[in-house]
């Protein structure tokens with residue numbers, strides 16, 4: 001079958017990989033003009049880790065990943081006030097845990113298909129038309145593809161979801177926070193393999209040192225404190241970040257200075273996507289487009305890969321019945337993904353305390369995690385995947 005996949009992020013290339021193994025003809029369409037490596041760093045473990053092994057890319061992932069050693073919470077003047085050793089992540093996952101720039105992970109996944117799949121960069125889907133026995137996909141650049149199935153793997157702001165289901169606002173659940181993430185070279189302060197973070201009521205900022213003298217910065221703030229509007233332009237986003245983080249203590253002024261020098265950065269509200277169904281006829285949603293759990297889940301990449309793996313497998317089992325495959329894929333995963341979304345919502349409040357007392361509690365609680373049983377108790381649960389990957393015959 002010919003299968004159009006919109007989005008060459010995490011879910012899209014993973015799906016293409018397993019569809020090729022099933023003997024199908026996937027085609028990728030990606031709005032970015034070229035492949036972007038780098039970006040914010042994602043923790044990667046669990047089902048995603050296992051699927052990366054099955055794709056034969058886990059060594060590449062580990063090579064480009066980082067083994068964080070410590071999460072350090074600091075005060076306004078930079079003194080360590082809380083935190084824990086990050087070996088709890090490795091212990092709980094039996095050493096199957098790494099942290100890797102999202103773009104690097106996407107590139108590694110894409111490399112497995114790139115010479116075998118028609119890929120259009122700098123393009124998108126303008127319209128979908130159901131022809132009865134297939135789908136016509138009209139491309140923004142002109143022209144069209146006739147395919148058997150269309151997959152929306154185009155992230156939180158999915159075009160395919162919008163075309164087939166309607167406006168994002170109907171399916172988006174904002175969690176009450178915004179995030180900005182960016183990287184820059186030459187930041188003078190470095191703490192290799194330590195995630196250094198400072199919180200004030202309603203906000204937090206962090207840095208993580210990368211190879212090649214680069215540093216990743218992450219800024220989070222609560223809508224309750226600073227307003228829920230999401231500015232559209234880069235200039236307005238910069239201005240909002242400046243007004244929120246000005247005077248926030250620790251390295252806030254230096255980090256705002258770096259923000260002024262970067263050409264592009266990630267900025268968005270933190271939201272989940274809740275769909276009444278993940279497929280409709282010959283159109284199927286995957287990854288963040290279908291059921292974004294948000295960065296609060298710390299596992300969106302692994303979940304996106306799991307969904308891609310299961311969809312490809314169910315397509316094989318259904319003998320090419322795309323409607324049945326879409327339903328079977330959702331039936332297998334819905335309960336598991338709903339639980340991940342619920343856990344992410346519960347975690348959100350503890351990541352960014354709203355009060356000075358909450359900031360203090362966060363520091364004390366993370367200090368208690370020096371005791372392995374306490375760390376295992378708090379973190380172990382969030383690292384468990386209550387889903388067994390089916391053994392499809394890829």
Ligand SMILES: Cc1cc2nc3c(=O)[nH]c(=O)nc-3n(C[C@H](O)[C@H](O)[C@H](O)COP(=O)(O)OP(=O)(O)OC[C@H]3O[C@@H](n4cnc5c(N)ncnc54)[C@H](O)[C@@H]3O)c2cc1C
Pocket residue numbers: 006007008009010011012029030031032040041042043044102123124125153154155156157158159179181286287288289293294295297298299300301302303304
């Ligand atoms: C700051 C931050 C930190 C995170 N931390 C973690 C973490 O620690 N661990 C973890 O596992 N996950 C984390 N996540 C979540 C994770 O990044 C996502 O869940 C994951 O990338 C989802 O994969 P995806 O393929 O569904 O979507 P994406 O990775 O978003 O890929 C979608 C692709 O579609 C393309 N696209 C978008 N619109 C269109 C269009 N109209 N037409 C064509 N192409 C389009 C995009 O350019 C992109 O390449 C984090 C997210 C953020 C924002």
